[in-house]
Amino acid sequence: MSLTIVEAREAADRLGEFDSVIDARSPSEFAEDFLPGALNWPVLDDGERRLVGTLYKQVSALQARKVGAALVAKNVAQHIERHVADKPREWRPLVYCWRGGQRSGSLAWFLSQIGFRTFQLAGGYKAFRALVREDLEQLPARFDFRVLAGRTGSGKTRLLQALRDQGAQVLDLEALACHRGSVLGGLPDKPQPPQKRFDTLLWQALRALDPARPVFVESESQKVGSVRVPDALILRLREHGRCTVVEMAEDARVALLLEDYGFFAADPERFCRLIDGLVELRGRETVQRWQRQARAGAWSEVFAEMMREHYDPLYLRSMDKHFLHLAQAPCLVLRDGGTDNLQAAARELLSQA
Incomplete structure (x- = not known):
């Protein structure tokens, strides 16, 4: 014994x-x-x-x-x-x-x-x-982060998955947080982890990475839904991360959003409740217009308008504030969110890493 x-x-x-x-x-x-x-x-x-x-x-x-x-x-x-x-x-x-x-x-x-x-x-x-x-304060400094920046719906998450398929090291913060990072980002039937659980999952993910190889990650706000990304990691991404700006045409972006958020078609009232939180930013008249479109099933129209009037301006302000050298970052144009296109883009990124 x-x-x-x-x-x-x-x-x-x-x-x-x-x-x-x-x-x-x-x-x-x-x-x-x-x-x-x-x-x-x-x-x-x-x-x-x-x-x-x-x-x-x-x-x-x-x-x-x-x-x-x-x-x-x-x-x-x-x-x-x-x-x-x-x-x-x-x-x-x-x-x-x-x-x-x-x-x-x-x-x-x-x-x-x-x-x-x-x-x-x-x-x-x-x-x-x-x-x-303690480790979450120290571990981020070990890594060479390659940050995928890009507007909502530009395929960053899918590109991250394609990079993983190609053997790249990936840190998928949205997957760990069970949230896509916007007011609509909660996943159906999959609640977010408590903050302590998120921290432990992130700790596990960081400990599994090899500091000798680059790590690809999306640009994120400090809060992903209800959980908070540790200060040390956010600062490392913003101050030392090497950015690539991912671009995609608006019609292709809308098509991706229709795929990723298609579940709202079965529950438009949930969508309407969530965007009530945008009244202060966008005004009640605008939000009510989006709610009418959702209830009428005009999802392409509502997503296109929300991109132009809410997400794109918000993204540009945030990125200009936090990534000071973004204007000099290389640009990667994705034709669409198709598998072949994403795999080719992933190979291109890896060849430059």
Whole structure:
């Protein structure tokens, strides 16, 4: 039997060596964020955790520990019955909770007593979170970012995917954020991750990149939907990223938007609710005109008008403010969003990298 305490940095560097990563926190804590690949084995569920906390505050620490110990013992037994029966002697789990205290300690002790070589994360998720925040401040400086700049609907995301298909290193912030980055950018039936989860996903993505090779990324605002891109990464993209301006004719851009946002045709009222948020910027009369067009099914017209009157001016102001040398950046013209065209453009970009 063996129980080993590991620090957050060592655990992060050795994640691939553990056969399982087990999060002993409650389901609501786990939903906010978790270590890469972690499984949730709650030692106390959300209701039990509230109960023990209430007893601790309103009755006594002793009573809280009595009740908590019984609940922990019951829950650990259930996890062992459900999840451990098929584990071989060589199974090596890493266990953690919020601060590396009693919840993960109880589960880790039982697993070590069975005979598994068990590891417990010192400082728990709190220590891991501190590590993620520290790394997100430092990691961006390692990379040579190639920034795809371009107006809404110009095919940047598809070009990024084509670059990945060609073997390029890609950082897809919109995919990590589950959002296309505009007022209409939420993906149907796919909610955005909480901020902490986004940070961890971004941390994983950055750690997987090779600093010796360029990294292609879209130009993004600091906020992608409800999540915020870390300051260090935004500054690195804006101050040191090498830009390429992606251009596409308006009719081709509208065609792409009709493909990417075609789901609004089944729910025009959702579209109308979302663009209510543009009243302050574009005026109620303009927004109501777009809403009438949407309800009438005139999607080509409404997307074309929104591009010209809202997205293009907004983009130009933002890019002029944040990318001071954009005027000198090379331009890549895409005929359309077709696969062959995108793959050819990706090969051209890679030949210049």
